[in-house]
Amino acid sequence: VLASTVIEASGLVKYFGDFRAVDGIDISVPQGSVYGILGPNGAGKTTTIRMLLGIIDPDEGTRSLLGSANPRSVSDRVGYLPEERGLYPGMKACEVIAFMGALRGLDWSAGRKRGAEMMEQVGLSRVVDEKIRKMSKGMAQMVQLIGSIVHRPELIVLDEPFSGLDPVNQGRLEALIGEERARGATIVFSTHVMAHAERLCDRLAIIAGAKRRFEGTVDEARGQLPLEVRYTPGD
Numbered sequence: 001v002l003a004s005t006v007i008e009a010s011g012l013v014k015y016f017g018d019f020r021a022v023d024g025i026d027i028s029v030p031q032g033s034v035y036g037i038l039g040p041n042g043a044g045k046t047t048t049i050r051m052l053l054g055i056i057d058p059d060e061g062t063r064s065l066l067g068s069a070n071p072r073s074v075s076d077r078v079g080y081l082p083e084e085r086g087l088y089p090g091m092k093a094c095e096v097i098a099f100m101g102a103l104r105g106l107d108w109s110a111g112r113k114r115g116a117e118m119m120e121q122v123g124l125s126r127v128v129d130e131k132i133r134k135m136s137k138g139m140a141q142m143v144q145l146i147g148s149i150v151h152r153p154e155l156i157v158l159d160e161p162f163s164g165l166d167p168v169n170q171g172r173l174e175a176l177i178g179e180e181r182a183r184g185a186t187i188v189f190s191t192h193v194m195a196h197a198e199r200l201c202d203r204l205a206i207i208a209g210a211k212r213r214f215e216g217t218v219d220e221a222r223g224q225l226p227l228e229v230r231y232t233p234g235d
């Protein structure tokens with residue numbers, strides 16, 4: 001019996017002008033899994049994610065998100081960290097988190113309380129009342145991540161969440177992903193670092209040159225990665 005899937009996409013194609021940025025990608029993400037999208041810069045990971053979430057429409061192919069053919073209709077059940085980071089510099093961390101939660105239907109005071117708890121989980125409780133402009137980029141990124149999942153979405157999609165984080169914060173992010181998974185969330189993240197995928201993922205897709213080169217478990221991936229992926233240096 002197949003476990004149910006939260007993302008089901010088949011034959012996704014996206015052009016920018018004449019350039020085929022995504023060339024026939026299939027992705028199927030089992031419910032409750034951690035799923036990696038691995039590939040070098042420019043491979044098409046972000047464009048694929050944006051199609052899966054309904055931020056842009058594919059030129060060809062079909063997709064379904066949380067059982068819906070209209071991904072935008074389920075956006076409150078999804079938490080998304082985009083590749084472009086950015087927060088209001090004049091807001092405090094706790095306000096940003098509550099605000100982002102409120103955009104997804106979470107009560108403001110509940111968002112504030114839960115945000116403070118999550119900041120503590122990742123070792124950042126001392127900056128809960130700090131304004132974003134006074135934080136390091138990595139800290140602000142953690143705040144943005146927490147804000148994007150404070151409403152406890154069923155599906156969490158993180159675009160290059162490890163980029164720009166020092167090893168301490170990378171470890172905290174790994175722990176947070178583990179905790180979100182333990183509460184039953186499905187997590188998809190992109191990365192160009194195999195080690196992150198190896199440590200966290202149940203399954204992964206490797207994308208290079210706009211095409212899917214591999215799909216399977218981490219064990220299956222070992223030893224059969226395309227060279228350009230296997231030798232991509234860490235951050």
Ligand code: ATP
Pocket residue numbers: 016021039040041042043044045046047048083
């Ligand atoms: P990175 O890690 O560098 O972000 P990626 O795997 O996420 O890489 P994409 O951002 O999906 O890759 O980009 C895939 C290709 O499509 C790249 O060559 C990029 O330059 C091109 N591309 C992406 N968005 C656009 C756009 N809006 N207009 C034109 N070209 C684009």
